Amino acid sequence: MLKVTDVGKAYGKFTALEDINLEVADGEFLAIMGPSGSGKSTLINILGLLDQSYTGEYLLEDKSYKDVNDNELSQIRGDQLGFVFQNFKLLTTYSVYENIEVPLIYSKKAQHNKHELVADVIKKVGLDGKEKNLPSELSGGQQQRVAIARAIVNRPKLIIADEPTGALDSKTSKEIMDIFTKLNQAGTTIIMVTHDSEVAEYAMRTVYIRDGHLYNDEKSVKNHD
Amino acid sequence: MTDKILIAFKSIGKNKNRNFLTMLGIIIGIASVLCILAIGDGFTHTMTKGMGNHDTRNKITIAYEPTTDVSTDNGFTDNDADILSKIPGVNRVKLASSSAEASAKASYKAKTTSIGLNKQPKHLKLVKGSYFTMDGSDNGIYISESLAHKLFKENAINRLITIDGSVFVVQGIYSIGSMEYRPDAYVAKKTFKELFSNQIFKDQAKLYLEAGSNKKQIGKTAVKKMKSLGEQKNTGKYSVSNPDAISKQFTRILNDVTYFIAFVAGISLLIAGIGVMNVMYITVSERRKEIGIRRAFGATSSDIRNQFLIESVVLCVIGGIIGIIFGYLLVSIINAFLPFKAVITGYAIILSLSVSTAVGLIFGFIPSNKAAQSELVGLLKEE
Ligand SMILES: Nc1ncnc2c1ncn2[C@@H]1O[C@H](COP(=O)(O)OP(=O)(O)O)[C@@H](O)[C@H]1O
Numbered sequence: 001m002l003k004v005t006d007v008g009k010a011y012g013k014f015t016a017l018e019d020i021n022l023e024v025a026d027g028e029f030l031a032i033m034g035p036s037g038s039g040k041s042t043l044i045n046i047l048g049l050l051d052q053s054y055t056g057e058y059l060l061e062d063k064s065y066k067d068v069n070d071n072e073l074s075q076i077r078g079d080q081l082g083f084v085f086q087n088f089k090l091l092t093t094y095s096v097y098e099n100i101e102v103p104l105i106y107s108k109k110a111q112h113n114k115h116e117l118v119a120d121v122i123k124k125v126g127l128d129g130k131e132k133n134l135p136s137e138l139s140g141g142q143q144q145r146v147a148i149a150r151a152i153v154n155r156p157k158l159i160i161a162d163e164p165t166g167a168l169d170s171k172t173s174k175e176i177m178d179i180f181t182k183l184n185q186a187g188t189t190i191i192m193v194t195h196d197s198e199v200a201e202y203a204m205r206t207v208y209i210r211d212g213h214l215y216n217d218e219k220s221v222k223n224h225d
Numbered sequence: 226m227t228d229k230i231l232i233a234f235k236s237i238g239k240n241k242n243r244n245f246l247t248m249l250g251i252i253i254g255i256a257s258v259l260c261i262l263a264i265g266d267g268f269t270h271t272m273t274k275g276m277g278n279h280d281t282r283n284k285i286t287i288a289y290e291p292t293t294d295v296s297t298d299n300g301f302t303d304n305d306a307d308i309l310s311k312i313p314g315v316n317r318v319k320l321a322s323s324s325a326e327a328s329a330k331a332s333y334k335a336k337t338t339s340i341g342l343n344k345q346p347k348h349l350k351l352v353k354g355s356y357f358t359m360d361g362s363d364n365g366i367y368i369s370e371s372l373a374h375k376l377f378k379e380n381a382i383n384r385l386i387t388i389d390g391s392v393f394v395v396q397g398i399y400s401i402g403s404m405e406y407r408p409d410a411y412v413a414k415k416t417f418k419e420l421f422s423n424q425i426f427k428d429q430a431k432l433y434l435e436a437g438s439n440k441k442q443i444g445k446t447a448v449k450k451m452k453s454l455g456e457q458k459n460t461g462k463y464s465v466s467n468p469d470a471i472s473k474q475f476t477r478i479l480n481d482v483t484y485f486i487a488f489v490a491g492i493s494l495l496i497a498g499i500g501v502m503n504v505m506y507i508t509v510s511e512r513r514k515e516i517g518i519r520r521a522f523g524a525t526s527s528d529i530r531n532q533f534l535i536e537s538v539v540l541c542v543i544g545g546i547i548g549i550i551f552g553y554l555l556v557s558i559i560n561a562f563l564p565f566k567a568v569i570t571g572y573a574i575i576l577s578l579s580v581s582t583a584v585g586l587i588f589g590f591i592p593s594n595k596a597a598q599s600e601l602v603g604l605l606k607e608e
């Protein structure tokens with residue numbers, strides 16, 4: 001699915017990422033763990049083509065998007081990627097239905113069945129009957145389901161989730177993780193950032209970030225310390 | 226497109242008060258624009274209608290005015306018309322009369338004089354004789370005191386008078402007040418029509434010009450030609466009569482009013498535009514999170530720019546529509562004070578809407594561009 005070679009990222013003098021090497025196979029469910037400020041979001045933004053200013057090489061499905069123009073980049077984000085964020089990032093004045101519909105508005109894929117697509121994902125995340133509600137009328141878990149529905153409505157190959165359970169209690173987190181597991185079993189590749197090891201257990205593989213460096217297991221992180 | 230406009234309506238609806246205040250400037254501006262156009266259109270409409278001719282622009286009128294007291298047979302003759310029509314740029318010439326009076330020669334015994342003649346009016350106060358309505362076969366005539374004095378020394382009543390070969394009997398004498406205008410004689414209506422209607426005094430020559438010809442120049446040439454060749458050059462004077470002259474002063478006042486309203490319109494549209502820009506800047510910075518979300522889910526930077534541009538235009542067009550309604554009411558009020566009727570044309574409405582759209586586009590452009598150009602990662606950090 002994707003291959004990262006010697007990627008680095010600096011904010012001015014501050015090095016947020018250094019020498020990152022990572023390969024993710026199709027259909028994999030990868031967890032990225034690390035303490036706050038370690039560079040998890042920075043990495044995942046690069047992987048999600050949200051941030052283009054990095055050094056090194058990043059190939060998504062064997063293609064580098066470093067010098068691709070904004071329009072093409074936006075299209076790839078809309079059609080091939082799905083994002084889930086810690087704080088849901090829903091449009092607060094739009095209904096559940098309208099929030100989920102957003103990626104379809106901008107998609108270049110021909111869609112005659114927009115309504116069906118939305119109804120389908122609403123069922124998948126278990127929000128039947130909530131179509132007309134505003135996000136503020138939903139619980140945190142329900143809001144995150146809306147965000148997941150929005151991320152998958154365009155049937156992306158890769159879901160990128162940045163601390164999707166960060167704002168949820170452990171019971172709700174479990175429900176959300178069950179949805180992710182189901183999506184992964186259906187063939188979607190998932191990269192998920194978390195600092196909760198219980199949540200990370202849902203993934204097939206976990207990598208660790210500390211101070212901008214990536215480690216493949218916890219032991220090497222400890223050695224680093 | 227409709228869904229994008231709906232999104233715009235929704236976003237505008239979210240901040241009704243703020244957006245309405247922003248619209249006020251546009252409402253005033255557009256109402257003023259509409260008033261200007263309505264007054265202008267109404268004025269030209271009235272002017273062209275008043276002339277009874279739609280191509281007044283290609284017409285000039287040469288007027289003849291006798292200098293001696295009613296001593297001419299005629300103003301312009303067919304000969305004169307012929308001369309005038311040969312002036313380069315003139316298509317054709319039509320002779321006309323500003324009054325319905327005919328000119329004729331009246332004689333009694335050896336005395337002959339030129340007179341102005343008209344058909345009998347409904348009421349006429351006589352100093353001598355008795356007034357009655359003459360029918361066509363009647364050869365009666367009423368003459369003025371001065372004509373009576375010229376032709377007859379003593380009593381004129383029941384005397385015979387010859388007018389261009391026809392004999393009439395004087396039935397009464399009327400006096401002409403110093404502030405009054407009357408011809409020298411009146412005959413029966415039918416008689417006038419049968420005998421004298423082709424002798425109506427032609428004191429106007431209307432020149433119809435070729436498109437694009439120099440009105441002023443041709444007018445001058447025509448007057449010059451008549452001064453040297455006109456058959457009545459010795460008994461009267463020729464001049465270019467300007468039908469616009471009456472309205473000229475009025476037009477000037479109107480122009481002043483128009484400039485003032487245009488000034489108000491311009492200023493309020495400028496202020497409105499700045500208001501729109503300001504409100505769009507606020508909107509854009511308030512909605513950084515929304516922009517980030519849309520960008521992450523496939524919106525291109527031009528999608529974002531268009532979204533805010535549409536919003537800005539919709540805001541201005543709503544203001545424009547309210548302004549048109551407001552302007553319509555204003556025009557109704559103005560019409561109570563105008564000597565003509567200001568009219569709102571479809572063109573004025575289209576122009577008003579175009580101006581609102583332009584304000585939205587121009588002043589919404591920079592904020593929308595700012596929204597489109599924002600760094601994505603930064604946007605997604607917003608809460
Ligand atoms: N825009 C930025 N400018 C400067 N420093 C930044 C910026 N974004 C993140 N950082 C810094 O980079 C480091 C990694 O940030 P981030 O990837 O958000 O961490 P995480 O998601 O692991 O908590 C942090 O020390 C943070 O302060």
Ligand SMILES: [Mg+2]
Binds near residue numbers: 042
């Ligand atoms: Mg983070």
